[in-house]
Amino acid sequence: MDASLIGREFDLARCADFLAEVSSVGGALVVLGDPGVGKTALLTQAARSAKDAGMSVLRAAGTQYRAEAGYGALRRLLASTPLTGAAHSPALAAALSATGVSTAAPVVNASRDGGRGHESVADAVVSLMVGLGDRRAALLVVDDAQWLDAASADVLAEVARRLPGTGAGMLVAAGAGEESFFNYNGLPLHEVGPLSETASEALLIERFPALAPQVRRRLMADAEGNPLALLELPTALTDSQRTASQVMPRHLPLTQRLLAAFASRIRHLPAVTRYLLLVAALEGGGNLRVVLQAAADRGDLRHWAPAERGGLVRIDESTGRLEFRHPLMRSAVVELSTSEQRRGAHRALAEASVGIPDQRVRHLAQAAVDPDEEVATLLEEAAGRSAARGDGPGAVAGLVRAADLSPRAAARARRLAKAAFLGATLTGNLRDVPQLLDTARQVSPDADSLPAAVATAVHLLNGYGDIDTAHRVLTAAIGAQPRPYDPGDTTLLEALATLVMVCFYGGRAELWEAFDDALAQFTSVPEILKVTRSTFGDPARARPADWARLDAAVDAALNTANPLQVVRVGIAASYVDRLSPLEEPLRRIGYGQRAGDNVLPAIQALVLLCHQAWWAGRWDELPVLADDALTLAEVHHYSLRTWPAKYLLASVHAARGDATAARRLCDQMEQWAGSRRAHTVRLYAAHVRALVALGEGDFETAYRHVTTIAPAGSFPPFVRNALWIFLDTVEAALRSGRRDEALQHIAAARDAGLDHASARLAFLLRGADALLAGGAQDAEPLFEAALSTEGSERWPFDRARLHLCYGERLRRGRTPARAKARGHLERAAEIFTQLGAVPWADRAAKELRACGGPARRSNTTSGPTALTPQQWEIASLAAAGLTNKQIAEKLFLSPRTVSTHLYQVFPKLGITSRAALRDALDSLGRL
Template structure:
């Protein structure tokens, strides 16, 4: 519906365009030509303009346009800018198609050293199909995709398809645009239309891009895991062996197959995937990492984690959102996402502009899983919510389950059992007919946390065993690394102490204690929880709480303090128990984990404490040393690094941080920077 304000804006636009057009038509021909070159170039670069018009006119012919207040020339920066966007469009509208093609050819020569720009201008100048220009545009699309410019990459492929003399090449490029659009810009709904156009261009052609685009559509929109697997694996099998993964399309095809296998989770799917990899040469590092550290992280080797850490260290400055998301995915189960917060959040923000919607969805949910473990629960709801809104808008139904799982886990530990159970029910209802192993594990993980938060340990044990049987780590069960403490607690509380102990031993045999500090902390606590001997349990809990930088995971830390306090109270060490239980209660409360805070409070009452011990939020109560330690931690230094700088032990640093958290009103290390900034503002005169 057009409003009165819209009508007025439209009328004003027409009037302005008419005013500008009258000024433009009054200019000399050479000046108008210069303006057309500048308008179609779009770089505002004087040097490019000079190269493009060389031999025809000179920049002195810009003077009439400057006097007419149409353009502004800044000799200091070497730029030319139009004084109003409508001037640029009016210049183009007043030109003929023949004039525009001639200018594009001139600009193509001027941009000879920049293949992408040259290809675009040649494409704009072309009238008839031209394979050479189409190939240049396709190369440009590949460069744009690697740079993270999804819209430009798709636009280049579509124009390349228009310029393709061969029906087979036109079909291939249309299918490639369909796949790239789904993989970057989030245009999964465009896949059927583009594939239909491809079939019309070449009815009998079968291409790898078409199979990839169709598989993505079947997977993301319909969740047809088995059909997607058959299609992509069958098409790969038609390619000549050994498979050449230096071809970006083949590498993408195998990456797509890996994600299909993750969602299917069946051993036979992975067996076929590994057979394909065995027939490849020069497998890309991201693909090797995803197979080793994401598909089956419990069996990854130390060398795999070293390669992953090297890949993460190389990420600063990387603009390719697909690479960022894949490296982050490889590190998700191994607590590596803290080192990737900036690129992940940057990629998640790409969804705000519509440039790279699909990586934005993935980055939002990856960061959400990290935020759950690191206590950034308020921010989690916003970031994951944005990702889910994109899923709804763009029809990425399968991918939405990851975000909904994160929110279900958060709802579970915060006591919103209705929301958490409703989401778990929906996940189970979807996973059954679609044979979606990953979504089934999402539901089981959420239900395990619901049951633990309610104190229903038998049900918690039953659902934890859906992820992996207690006492072992099932192949391709990445969630087992996130639910070690859940599994062990459920087993111990239901009288399965031997199984709990065996679960810890299985983790140690697999070397999981060396994968990350969080896993080391969790395994130490799990062993203490499973221990029958009191002294062994006390040593274990104490060691778990001494793990360097353990406060990065406040919910896990609060749970460990709760279990430690429970064990102390039952052995009549009431004073020591109160210390641990009060700290657990404080952390749970600040996080918003109400059922867990209530459980800690119940234990406190059993110790003779009638009310929860809460510290007053007052940053002025920080000691100078606590403030310095908190500032260094907020800057990203580990406890070990802080200790080396201040000549303190990592354990002493951790103690100071725990004392600082309640004074600053935070529950996690991740919130320190904002809390200290608020303190600085309020204390400034």
């Protein structure tokens, strides 16, 4: 099947039904639709099916420019049709002669046919089709009926009305809403609408599999389900635009086929109407007031009438909105204009947009021909606002244009460097960074180096993992800035934010010295830098005031559209368990409409969601999140950013007993990190190896690995991973015969105030106290206190481990409390089973057998009570008829995550299909 027929199952079925009608009784069907919607493809497929069914197939078509003699289309049809039967009918021969088609019979003057004119020709065509169908049915396929000449249109419309009952058929395609001589009133109609979003995406993936996801989304938005547009628009893009390494233009270029499809209604409009359309197209937002004001000297609302009648635009005076019927109609209007006309329209729009600064400067920039520092400055300021609201591509494009308009070389170089920086930190265009930086250096070798240094460092860090070089470049540029530092200098703040990530991945205390030196140079240290330094840089030494700042930063992040601010606060919160409130904004960044425009924040958001999924026990979702993060990172060459996702993926493998997969990822981490001195990545591997060993009961090996991260009894500066392995270190030390070291580690955690850092760490400290308690009588109240910690069910893996340790202690006590032990061991086994933590569930099962008898079957992994709040929400939306993709968009999830949840929901509700969801939820009173 032609790729353009993807998603056309309903339309194809209607054509198939029509062919069946033709075979039995005959008839006509008119297929209506917008240009490029796929009418011709449907007719071609129908004609092919008709031939395969043994029908005689005739074809006719209108031509766009109908300046042809009467009966032109009909003449072309009949000239290609065998007319041997006409020789036996003088009336038929005479009628056909009227169209200019010669026959073997004597020509009869058409004027003697009683004045019946078109009717006699229609009689002839019907007779011809019935004659052709003596042995088999005949089908006449008429394409582009809106362009038929008047005489042919009249005849074919009359023929269509006479075909029912003849055993012959006519399938007609015509443009919806277009002026036409073909009168299809009273004929059966079938309207072909736009493709669904799912079908549009499938078509693009089938024909253009290499398109970047954000490019695919943009093309889908502009095509609005038009198959021709979906097939043609990608071919008009450059290779860099198709891979999203270059920003696409505001108005997409049209191929000749698209221009022919969408421009036909524009070319014949009055000049004033075309100018109004150009102003509206360049305004872009549908603001009728601005458009009318900009075009006031050329026309008013009256001059819109031809465009409205032609179906090009819709105007709502009550709301002040103007809409093009299709986005590509706007592109066609722009394509048909000259550069001078566009600049003039932009100048008029700039004057009309005085109260809309960002829109005004965009028009000023497009109208400018020569360098203009005032416009360049305004454009740079607008780019900063664009970046703050998450429009990375718009910000980069604005800075590049500002550079073009900069009269001074230094300003041009600085703006190019800022564009390179935003491309690296926001949009994901790492490959463009070297070219922009080279251009900046060529323009002005002595220009301000900080933006260039930041862009270079980001490129070195994310693209190559060259931590030490990135650190040298950044610290030298930061140190060269005038002192004292200005807390309002956004470029300097971005430089320091980048330095934080360099120090983090380097994982060495000496790297942080330059950061601390820089903080000391501020007249007033910005709050976000204070938070980052304390709660992310060295959380073991943070104090209550730092936690209060972090909580305030989390609250503020809930009310910002700036993706960089959200992920930076999320990073600061990630080691001290404050990610939960940020889940929704993080999902919006990772899966929302702008995810493809803001690549690096999207990668970071997905990794942070992996962190949260790990602690929350959503281990089926975590691999999906990690895979999405890895895909983005690999496509955009952010090699460094793959390792946090691989670390968390390896952690799940380790906890679930897939030691081979976990160790394979550890090998990769260690090999990559070694030559780059990326100490944090090596610590990731050490933690995963410790988890594998703990699951296997190899506590000596586990202790060796955790103490390579942080020696027992200490929380070294800037080793934030030490907070994550607290319980692992205590348990490994205790079970490997190092009780004193375990006690020292608990004391060090309490001295560091970690019980005040987060609720989870406080919970684990209580559990560690219970583990180290001397006798059963001392341990029991401590275990009970730990397990009664409010909200501890939010950390199921940690909670299950404490249940297991408590059950083991009860079973081994001087007076074994077997019944109580069984309760805790069964609860541990249930949670481990839910998580899929096989080696841990096996440990719990072994202890249960030692208590006497097999473990009772768990009832908590099935049934409605086992559904999580998120699963209830997904199930309710699915029961309401939403597709997985629609649910994903609504909840800011991956479609695969939705699918995974539904796969788990069905057995819990005792159903096997989506169709049974509504009844199942209704019976539970959840609808």
